[in-house]
Amino acid sequence: MLNRRHLRLKVLQTIYAMLQSDSDDLVKYEKTLLHSMQVMEDIYLLMMSAFVEIRQKEEEYIEVAKKKHLATPEERNPNLKFVQNQVLLHLASLQDLKDRMEQRKLFYWKNNDDAILWLIQAIKESDLYQDYLQDKKQSWENDLAFVRKMFEEIIAPNNKLYELMEDNYMQWADDFPLVNSFILKQLKTWEKGRNAFQLSPLFKDLEDKDFALELFRKVMLNYKTLQKEYENKTPNWDMERIALMDIILLNMAIAEFLYFSSIPIKVTINEYLEIAKEYSTPNSAIFINGVLDQLVKTEENKTRYRKVGRGLM
Template structure:
């Protein structure tokens, strides 16, 4: 589920937090970094389980309405297309999801069912729902498209849900778009084969990615003074205090990758950190950072200081 750019962002944020807290306890900060990444899995489970709980809440409402003493004809014979949605039932019946929720002790919607009811009200008021419920027939393609659209247009953008997630874990603010995008793609690609079509993703693509977190964090933190010296001479019109804190960290991380990660292509490093700068720093930061990194690369190549292994890594 995690990509390398998001890993870089989490490392950058951890180093920034160290600076703000004036902390030199690398072991403690590294533990916090890995924990902040690990709970991204919880965010994923909370978002997916919201769909399950919304469906179950509506099913419970229908059953109670049918048992009313003076139930209307519509209540006695309701349109069950929503609760019979094949994708929602697939999620509800998923062993993989149930095991993961139990393992991570995710029961947020059991303890906060008011949010489920709030989401259900918004869903029923949406054009996506009204269009879908126009008839009572279920078919896989329509069910899948509906759940995808429901998630992307109603559930994921819900302000109250966002506020709840932000209050629950502050570190999730930057993780929410990543998780929601992954879930949307997963819903879009579900096939009709059945229960095995849904899976709970691994947090890291492979062991190398997890090791990349550790190495990038440690090598940047342990070499901050030396890494800063690499670019200070390239900014004669700027003293250290005038360079934005985030820009300084981004430069150190990029230079660290240039010099201490021989398997990562130079162009990949530059592109990744320029995108991060555009999102997390000042409007002109990416231009400033790009200029420094370009000059550094030229110097490193001239002095044979840049050692990259493999083809096409320059």
């Protein structure tokens, strides 16, 4: 689930927090970094389990309504298309989801079932829901299309849900869009087959976790040394006026040049330019690109930043 850009962003945020706190407790902030990555998995599992909870709550409501003494004709003979949605039923059957929720002790919806009720209300008030119930076509493809639109148009942008989760997860504002985009992508690729869906692991490869931790350590243990790589080579910029975020991004990029020989220089530069565009000042990407480009072109650094592997520079 977490790609290298996500990991670089997590490292950036952790370094920034450590510097702002004026702490030298590397072990403490390594734990902070690991926790921030784990939070993304928790949010992912919670959002996936929301589908299950929504379907289950609606099914319970239907059963209670049937037994009412003065039940309406619609309550006695309800439209069951939503609770019989094949995609929602498949998600409810995923043992991996149940196991990982249990392992992480994620009982959030049990303690905040009002959030599920908000979502159900928003879903049932939508034209999307009404059109789906009235559509006589029943197929896996139609069920999947509905679930995808329900998530994209109703669940993910729900303001009440956002505010509730923000109170419980400090990184929610940054992580929520990333997780939702990932889930939407999963739902779109699920069209390849009803049995193609599997929950994503937190790391695509265990090497990714090691990469994040090693990058964090290399930057913090060599912070002043990394800064010296460019502080005398930026005559047009006063070091004291360079934004802290830009200094961290430069140090991270140079750490990759020096200590991660398998990562191509172009990949490193492009990654940090994209992060700068989104998380730093408007001109940061131009500044960072100028500094890094100048560094990699010097004869001395062409040797020092040498990469190993076919086609790496």
